[in-house]
Amino acid sequence: MAENNNNAHQLPPALEKLPIPELDDTVSRFAAAVQPLFNPAEFESCMAKLNTFAAKEGPALQARLRDRASKHENWLEEWWNEYAYFLNRASICFNVNYFFGFRSTVAPLPQTLLAATLIDSALRFRDVLESGGLEPDNIRGKPMCMHQYQYMFATCRHPGQSRDWTEVYAREESNHIAIAHKGRFFALRLPATRNTHRQLSVALLERQLQAIVDNSEQLERAKSIGVLTAALRDDWYAARECLLEVSPANAASLRLIESAAFLVSLESSAPLTHEEFSHACYCSDGTNRYFDKNFQILVFANGRYGFNGEHSLTDATTDMRLCNTLVSDVEAIAADFTDVLSQSLSDPIAAVEDYSTEEITFEYNSELDGHIQKAIAFFDNTVQSHELSTLIFDSFGKEQIKKMKVSPDAFVQMAMQLAYYRKHRHVPPTYESASTKSYSRGRTETSRSVSQHSLEWCQMMVDHPETTGLYAKSEVLKQAIVQQSQFTALCAKGAGIDRHLLGLQYALLPDEPVPEIFTDPTFVGSRHWKLSTSQISDPILEAYGWGEVVDNGYGVAYRIENDSLHFNVVSQGLGSARLCRYFSDALTDMRFLLTNAHKQPHEIMADVDAVANVLSSIKLLSSSPRRSSSPDAPASPGPGIPTTASNTYGPDTEGNGNRFRFRDSFVPETAVAHTMVDELDRLPSNEVICALETRLSRFVKESLYWALPSTS
Numbered sequence: 001m002a003e004n005n006n007n008a009h010q011l012p013p014a015l016e017k018l019p020i021p022e023l024d025d026t027v028s029r030f031a032a033a034v035q036p037l038f039n040p041a042e043f044e045s046c047m048a049k050l051n052t053f054a055a056k057e058g059p060a061l062q063a064r065l066r067d068r069a070s071k072h073e074n075w076l077e078e079w080w081n082e083y084a085y086f087l088n089r090a091s092i093c094f095n096v097n098y099f100f101g102f103r104s105t106v107a108p109l110p111q112t113l114l115a116a117t118l119i120d121s122a123l124r125f126r127d128v129l130e131s132g133g134l135e136p137d138n139i140r141g142k143p144m145c146m147h148q149y150q151y152m153f154a155t156c157r158h159p160g161q162s163r164d165w166t167e168v169y170a171r172e173e174s175n176h177i178a179i180a181h182k183g184r185f186f187a188l189r190l191p192a193t194r195n196t197h198r199q200l201s202v203a204l205l206e207r208q209l210q211a212i213v214d215n216s217e218q219l220e221r222a223k224s225i226g227v228l229t230a231a232l233r234d235d236w237y238a239a240r241e242c243l244l245e246v247s248p249a250n251a252a253s254l255r256l257i258e259s260a261a262f263l264v265s266l267e268s269s270a271p272l273t274h275e276e277f278s279h280a281c282y283c284s285d286g287t288n289r290y291f292d293k294n295f296q297i298l299v300f301a302n303g304r305y306g307f308n309g310e311h312s313l314t315d316a317t318t319d320m321r322l323c324n325t326l327v328s329d330v331e332a333i334a335a336d337f338t339d340v341l342s343q344s345l346s347d348p349i350a351a352v353e354d355y356s357t358e359e360i361t362f363e364y365n366s367e368l369d370g371h372i373q374k375a376i377a378f379f380d381n382t383v384q385s386h387e388l389s390t391l392i393f394d395s396f397g398k399e400q401i402k403k404m405k406v407s408p409d410a411f412v413q414m415a416m417q418l419a420y421y422r423k424h425r426h427v428p429p430t431y432e433s434a435s436t437k438s439y440s441r442g443r444t445e446t447s448r449s450v451s452q453h454s455l456e457w458c459q460m461m462v463d464h465p466e467t468t469g470l471y472a473k474s475e476v477l478k479q480a481i482v483q484q485s486q487f488t489a490l491c492a493k494g495a496g497i498d499r500h501l502l503g504l505q506y507a508l509l510p511d512e513p514v515p516e517i518f519t520d521p522t523f524v525g526s527r528h529w530k531l532s533t534s535q536i537s538d539p540i541l542e543a544y545g546w547g548e549v550v551d552n553g554y555g556v557a558y559r560i561e562n563d564s565l566h567f568n569v570v571s572q573g574l575g576s577a578r579l580c581r582y583f584s585d586a587l588t589d590m591r592f593l594l595t596n597a598h599k600q601p602h603e604i605m606a607d608v609d610a611v612a613n614v615l616s617s618i619k620l621l622s623s624s625p626r627r628s629s630s631p632d633a634p635a636s637p638g639p640g641i642p643t644t645a646s647n648t649y650g651p652d653t654e655g656n657g658n659r660f661r662f663r664d665s666f667v668p669e670t671a672v673a674h675t676m677v678d679e680l681d682r683l684p685s686n687e688v689i690c691a692l693e694t695r696l697s698r699f700v701k702e703s704l705y706w707a708l709p710s711t712s
Contacts, residue, residue, distance in 0.1 A: 046522035093230035101543025108303025116205035178260035183219035239371035270302035419582035428530035434491035474597035
């Protein structure tokens, strides 16, 4: 747990303690969640052991949990931190930390001005937090626990020989910011009393940051201290011990980084695409980061910015409150940043703003050099073995899903189940994070997405689609969605199964024999999360994600926006990009299924004919002459296209002479046709034909295969 917690924070409102589920309830819910994952023999063997446990050792362990709950604010907290984080020896860079990438400003801010604004914003948030002025979190009026906020600032995780631990530093020792640039670290010291004038504060900070950028040379990668924090935890522990032994000065330098209020990384890269942006926020090249810090604000050379959070004592949902403040303040400054740049630094007030910056340096020896080389090799090999892919699905989003009268989150969970099944031909143990922050010191519970209904539906869609009609498929899908929503609601109420089972394991005394159920392959395998998922939907985000939690699994972060769905998929060579394509197919098929379940086959074929008519019209249109570049030159209509249609060709508004616009005059009067016209109106003509041909082909070959069964 945390050490040296001397920071003063607002006490959260009194909340109920996290409950302990009834043992019989957990057994029955476990059976329902696990049966779809294994064959009958495996399942029955596991359940026999679980039932024996429930009758034999379980009641005594359950009594110990209740006794523990009576003596602790949260009976699970310490055990969960140990199990999920401190005993985990994997790389926190690749397997634990989470990242955000924020939406871009209308016009990009200069890098150092952007970083200065972010620092000022975070410091003001810290002041409000530590003064007790932060309003308690709530969801639909229900208060949430604020306990995690005490670990937000001036916190650092440390690697141990077999167990990590986290240290929280006192305010007087953490009155500085760690800055990383070109692989080097700097301490930006703050004045004892900061000026309340935001523009002046930002201008003074920007001056210090610009000096770092102007005067820093790239540190050779072989001397990188930051990359050590991306290594396996046991390797980082050995390297850190070596680092401290090289010189007493190294201990003081390391302490400056670790005790900083937070870290700001001034990155030299300029990510452009969604995948580049996500990867840069995920790990970059590892040298300009310190992944053990409570959080790192990432500022890129092209004015984009993001966030990387260490996960041991805080969850991403907690950090989002700070992140919203950061983005709000940046966008306010961006609206008129010339005033900030013109702020007079010769103002007499500046004299009391005693900002100063010093480089944090380290001494090396051959052994430490060897640790760094090992960490670099591990980092590069891990990056090489990973595939990070993103999907922006903009055909529909939350609003359209709600019109289908189903839960948007459960809808997306079922899309992921179908996508995974199509790719791997089985359903995976699936983890969806469910918050328990409505309880004192609550964190998360595992909402298991797989059920008998979800398995049956995937099989109906993939294995034997021709044997059932649309209505039958849609009904099973709805049942799967309802079951997922109900299970998630139970988890939020502290009635999940996985944290309870973990508690029963930890309630064993050191000299007691381990019950057979806890080593059963099916029991263990059911918690091998091949699909680890979580949703954070906030308009400030353009990227969000983390790595897989098991070597043969996927880490899937997703966002549900009003009119779009966003996915970030990370895996080790499992085909993340291909899974994204399966996501897109599944979402399209599910919408088709839920909106057409009431239709007869001939009605669906009418829609197909409408699509074919659009395709035919576009092919005719593409064979017609282009309009002259002269606005007065008449256009020659192509064969089969009315003159009124040819007259609707308009000048290219984007400077692309290969563009044209479709209009209603030659398009079939159907909803499908109009929708496709609107969607494809923005594409160059050759892309229009390609897109329609691809869409029609996939619609017929894939959708109709299961949409028009031989028996209904």
